[in-house]
Amino acid sequence: xxxxxxxxxxxxxxxxxxxxxxxxxxxxxREDLGLKGTKEGCGEGECGACTVIVNGQPVLACLMAxxxxxxxxxxxxxxxxxxxxxGRILQQAYxxxxxxxxxxxxxxxxxxxxxxxxxxxxxxxxLIRESHAGNICRCTGYEKIVExxxxxxxxxxxxxxx
Amino acid sequence: xxxxxxxxxxEDIDCxxxxxxxxxxxxMADEKTRGVPLAGGTDLMVQWESxxxxxxxxxxxxxxxxELREISEADxxxxxxxSVTHMxxxxxxxxxxxxPSLAEAAATIGGFQIQIMGTLAGSVANASPAGDLAxxxxxxxGTVTLAGVRxxxxxxxxxxxxxxxxxxxxPDELIVRFRLPRxxxxxxxxxxxxxxxxxxxxxxxxxxxxxxxxxxxxxxxxVALGSIAPTAVRLYDVExxxxxxxIHDETLKEAEQRVADAVKPIGxxxxxxxxxxxxxxRLVRLFLEELAARSG
Ligand SMILES: Cc1cc2nc3c(=O)[nH]c(=O)nc-3n(C[C@H](O)[C@H](O)[C@@H](O)COP(=O)(O)OP(=O)(O)OC[C@H]3O[C@@H](n4cnc5c(N)ncnc54)[C@H](O)[C@@H]3O)c2cc1C
Ligand code: FES
Ligand code: FES
Numbered sequence: 001x002x003x004x005x006x007x008x009x010x011x012x013x014x015x016x017x018x019x020x021x022x023x024x025x026x027x028x029x030r031e032d033l034g035l036k037g038t039k040e041g042c043g044e045g046e047c048g049a050c051t052v053i054v055n056g057q058p059v060l061a062c063l064m065a066x067x068x069x070x071x072x073x074x075x076x077x078x079x080x081x082x083x084x085x086x087g088r089i090l091q092q093a094y095x096x097x098x099x100x101x102x103x104x105x106x107x108x109x110x111x112x113x114x115x116x117x118x119x120x121x122x123x124x125x126x127l128i129r130e131s132h133a134g135n136i137c138r139c140t141g142y143e144k145i146v147e148x149x150x151x152x153x154x155x156x157x158x159x160x161x162x
Numbered sequence: 163x164x165x166x167x168x169x170x171x172x173e174d175i176d177c178x179x180x181x182x183x184x185x186x187x188x189x190m191a192d193e194k195t196r197g198v199p200l201a202g203g204t205d206l207m208v209q210w211e212s213x214x215x216x217x218x219x220x221x222x223x224x225x226x227x228x229e230l231r232e233i234s235e236a237d238x239x240x241x242x243x244x245s246v247t248h249m250x251x252x253x254x255x256x257x258x259x260x261x262p263s264l265a266e267a268a269a270t271i272g273g274f275q276i277q278i279m280g281t282l283a284g285s286v287a288n289a290s291p292a293g294d295l296a297x298x299x300x301x302x303x304g305t306v307t308l309a310g311v312r313x314x315x316x317x318x319x320x321x322x323x324x325x326x327x328x329x330x331x332x333p334d335e336l337i338v339r340f341r342l343p344r345x346x347x348x349x350x351x352x353x354x355x356x357x358x359x360x361x362x363x364x365x366x367x368x369x370x371x372x373x374x375x376x377x378x379x380x381x382x383x384x385v386a387l388g389s390i391a392p393t394a395v396r397l398y399d400v401e402x403x404x405x406x407x408x409i410h411d412e413t414l415k416e417a418e419q420r421v422a423d424a425v426k427p428i429g430x431x432x433x434x435x436x437x438x439x440x441x442x443x444r445l446v447r448l449f450l451e452e453l454a455a456r457s458g
């Protein structure tokens with residue numbers, strides 16, 4: 001297949017990749033760009049483990065043809081979170097609240113949390129649950145995850161004064 | 163030739179990235195450049211992966227064609243581009259004003275990620291009997307516009323779904339936009355999806371209605387249900403019967419019975435078919451009750 005080249009900003013850094021146009025974004029990130037933090041759970045859109053952010057929006061990397069992500073697009077994966085204040089606050093809150101058990105869902109879960117807080121500084125519990133409904137966790141029963149996100153939202157708002 | 167060479171992967175699929183609708187239609191016109199339209203990929207990628215659909219030679223990326231991304235309002239209708247996403251449908255004030263049940267239905271699809279990726283044309287063309295947007299489109303009596311290089315063609319949505327996973331589209335055509343007559347003054351819409359949890363997917367029934375009450379009786383009522391037949395369906399007989407009736411216990415009971423008699427559910431298991439008939443009746447009863455309550 002004729003390969004195409006795309007230049008993206010991945011976790012704040014310019015990256016270039018060459019791939020067959022319908023290669024899954026998940027495979028380009030993990031294998032071509034070496035970003036193994038993003039996980040494949042189901043590979044069919046049901047679990048959310050592969051969630052990444054493209055231009056501020058959470059998407060499923062297992063269902064996205066990488067060629068559909070245009071040049072200059074900004075991609076954030078779980079590896080990029082600790083470079084951001086929101087990401088660091090979220091990580092700390094997830095740890096403190098015991099929101100991660102086996103951890104398999106967490107890369108996708110916390111990326112969804114990041115996307116939410118970047119768009120809504122003060123989400124209520126309903127919005128937190130709805131925005132994470134596409135992320136399945138078999139371990140925690142979600143309660144601690146919701147608490148972690150609420151805690152992170154409060155700290156973040158405190159820091160920025162918003 | 164080794165048999166292995168026929169096993170295709172995503173990497174074997176070619177893809178074109180037209181920048182304009184005209185460019186896309188020219189690619190579609192020629193069999194040598196034509197591709198399967200790829201929008202959000204939330205149906206196609208899954209169907210290819212599972213083997214439900216064979217992987218095609220070529221796809222054409224329609225997701226970012228500018229003409230397919232627009233939402234606009236005219237006097238009596240809202241016009242929605244095919245590549246508008248479910249998230250955009252639920253957030254658009256124009257859509258929420260004109261066809262509130264469509265915005266509500268879009269908000270119940272998958273999780274946020276699926277709503278951000280999936281599109282209106284993708285849902286309509288996928289033509290699953292369980293597609294959540296079909297009932298809300300049907301009750302508007304609106305149209306879908308298809309385009310080829312020869313020109314455009316407008317098809318009534320009530321005639322667009324031909325049968326199980328079958329739509330009125332030629333191989334060289336793209337779905338461009340939907341023209342949906344807006345909710346008239348004094349009318350109300352309802353939307354519900356019942357039994358939608360994954361474990362109960364088998365018994366899912368969903369529907370939408372648009373109606374009005376005047377001088378104590380129903381003066382207009384349109385209702386469509388999904389997941390009960392090979393395509394979503396309007397219940398014309400029930401609609402006609404209820405017009406002119408007041409809404410009280412007796413007419414509600416009769417409406418419920420008429421709906422149960424009118425629908426011919428799919429479902430090989432008899433209990434499932436019986437259950438769907440019953441739920442369909444309850445759903446329409448609920449819509450009529452809501453109409454009466456809102457009309458005060
Ligand atoms: C985890 C998960 C949960 C889901 N939950 C729901 C749900 O709750 N309710 C629901 O209704 N659906 C659901 N879906 C199904 C799916 O999201 C929808 O049917 C819809 O969003 C598909 O849109 P798409 O843009 O992704 O389509 P694609 O997969 O890109 O395409 C689907 C079909 O449409 C055709 N097509 C796309 N655009 C055009 C065009 N412009 N012209 C002609 N043909 C076109 C394609 O060729 C293909 O045949 C779910 C899917 C997943 C994976
Ligand atoms: S791996 Fe993508 S949703 Fe499960
Ligand atoms: S922590 Fe185990 S799946 Fe979520």
